[in-house]
Amino acid sequence: MSLPSQQIIDAMRDMVFVMRVEQNPYRFYYELFNQVAKDVLGFTTATLNQEIEDVNPVTKATVLKNQYMEVVRKQQASAYQDDYFVSSGQKVSESVLTPIITDGIVTHIVAVVRDITAVKYAHEQTLISKKRLELSRQRYKSLFDNNTAPIGYLNLSGELVKMNQALTTLAETIEGEDFSRNLFELLDGDSLAEVRESFYQTSQGKHCSVExxxxxKADHPMHLEIRFIPMRLDYHVHGIYVIIRDLTTEYFAKSALLESEKRFRLIAEHSSDLIQVLDQKQHFSYLSPSHTQRxxxxxxxLYQKTFCDITSAAxxxxxxxxxxxxSDTPSAVKKEIQLVDALGEARWFECQFESVFDVGVYVHTIVVARDIEERKAYEAELTQLAYQDPLTGLANRRLFNNRLEQIVTQFRREQTSFAVxxxxIDNFKTINDQYGHEVGDAVIVEIARRLQxxxxxxxxxxxxGGDEFIILLPALATEAGVYRVIERLEQALQATYRMDDHDLSVGVSIGVVMPTAETCNVKRILNQADRALYEAKRTGKNKTIFHAYDD
Incomplete structure (x- = not known):
């Protein structure tokens, strides 16, 4: 087997070294190396014919010599991964060592060293993204399944597609084990028309609640609060979450107090809600036993305190x-607030305040406080899911539009220029078809990383969504500033993508708009950015079109 020529190895984009092997004892000398090795490691002609120990630090030289000795002993090719340092930082390499054998003796070893830093990083980022997505799913499932509040997911026909155990128990209480999975049949009562109207309003994108x-089935009355939350995706409502609260205790406790003190205490002392009566000075004149547990x-x-004493400062x-x-006018007010327990911890409660008057004179206030700590945690999780792309961790369309609306408002007020x-990604379907969706997802994650x-x-x-991204650049004074950003983006995005042993060249088309008119609005800005992107793809792809804003 003949040695590769300098011209051949200089044409290779990986680092290539031809090492001469001296016998008894074994020594390894740099006989040839290519231009890439010179550029990356700073090798010069002075490095030629030097031993490994003379060129590399002790630790590195030991690792290299051990790998070369293994090839000499086995007289067969070997591959290994290693770290090395250059001026730009730590790199990860994959080296393939191939022996050249003459008359049964290894005379040379050809080493091809490939930089796989980007591949390793992309792989790690893909694993992190998958772990995030799985963790998000697990958190959501746990919040849904284990929540003490009855929660379900409805299609747009009102059918219960999914329900947690609390909702299953409630449905069985109302209709028995063979309960209907249609919400309107399950809640068939005097207020069904109002329930249907709230459901319809939610299907149009509004949050609604109705009692x-x-x-x-045992003919016991129940008073329920039905809360509908739209599940949006790309501006469209695809389903509706329903959260049901049993307000029977609260509802009947108020009337029971007016009807009979004895009945009121019976309900209050067996309720998990906090039931309180405040006198005219806002001191507690009655406290349900549940205060001790909650x-x-x-x-x-507690009887030595006022309601405000246990209310969070905020x-x-x-x-x-x-x-x-x-206390001035008979009325009822519902507020979500935090109460501070004896340990100093603040907990969320939904408090119903209702004043009681006797012949026009204020007597006291009834407060029914329900612990909503779990619901608040669940709503916070839903909010996070609603504003973040699960694969990349980037903002999603909804969060982007909110921020764009803020910047547009600021632009109208202060004339602070910005760009969108x-x-x-050009021909992204080809990547998915040729290399699989896992590689396609890895490309999307890597593009997101480079953009950030x-x-x-x-x-x-x-x-x-899919292979489409959007960027908001606030506080850019001139078009020249925008072009500088474009140049940095193009340089970052056009670098090779190393995915699963494949070197991919990924083209990206970009459409840019920089609003100049005070009458600009979010919809028109997005339309013009989309038109610029379409023009970039129509006229050859992998390019940027800067669209003059047309009002």
Whole structure:
């Protein structure tokens, strides 16, 4: 087997070394290396014919010599991965060592060293993204399945597609084990028309809630609050979450108090909700036993306090305003606030404040406080899911539009220039078809990483779905500044993508618009950015079109 020529190895894009092997004892000398090795490691002609130990640090030389010795002993090719350092930082390489054998003796070893840093990083990022997505799914499933509140997911016909155990138990209480999976049949009562109207409004994108009365299979009355939350995807409602709260205790507790003190205490003392009666000075004149479990206070301690004493500082002023207002006029007010327990921990409660008057004279206030800590955590999780792309961790379309609306408002007020870029991967379907969706997802994750690396902290980059991205660049004074950003983006995106032993050249088309008219609006900006992107793809792809804003 003849040695490769200098011209051949210089044409290779990986680092190539031809090492001469001296016998007894074994020594390894640099006989040839290519231009890439010179560029990356700083080798010169002075390096030729030097031993490994003379060129490399001790630790590195030991590793290399051991690998070469293994090839000499086995007289067969070998591959291994290793780290090395250059001026730009740590790199990861994959080396393939091939022996050249003459008359049964290894005389030379050809080493081809490939930089796989980007591949390793992309693989790690893909694993991180998958782990994030799986963790998000697990959190959502846990919040859904284990929530004590009855929760279900409805299609747009009102059919219960999924329901947690709490909702299953409630449905069985109302209709028995063979309950209907149609929400309107399950909640068939006097307020069904209002339930249907709230459901319809939610299907149009609004959050709605309604209260209704139903009777159980044992003919016991129940008073329920039905809360509908739209599940949006790309501006369209695809389904509806329903959260049901049993307000029977709260509903009947108020009337029971007016009808009979004895009946009121019977309900209050067996309720998990906090039931309180405040006198005219806002001190507690009655506290249900549930305060001990929920707030960890001895009741004797609480009787020495006012309601505002156990209210979190952030809500004291609002609560005081409510208590003052309802003591002047008979009324009921519902507020979500935080109460502080005996351990100093703040917990979320939904409080119903209702004043009681006797012949026009204020007597006291009834407060029913329901622990909503779990619901608040669930709503926070839903909010995160609603604003983040699960694959890349970028903002999604909804969050991007919110931020664009803010920047447009600021532009109208202060004339602070900004730009919007819309990006689309060229021929992305070909990547999926040829290499599989896992590689396609890895390309999307890598593009997201490169975009975030290039852009400023104040910029917003979002994934619109599929292979389409959009960028908001606030506070850019001139078009020249925009072009500088474009140049950095193109340099970052045009670098080779190393995915699963494949070197991919990924083209990206970009459409840019920089609004100049004070009458600009979000819809028109997005339309013009989309037109610029379309023009970039129509006229050859893998290019940027800067569209003059047309009002």
């Amino acid at each position: 209704t009365d139903v009777h159980t 707030l960890h206070y001895h009741l004797d301690e 809500f004291k002023a609002a609560v005081q305003e409510v208590l003052t207002a309802i 870029m819309m990006l689309d 690396h290039v852009l400023r902290d104040v910029d917003t980059v979002a994934r619109l």
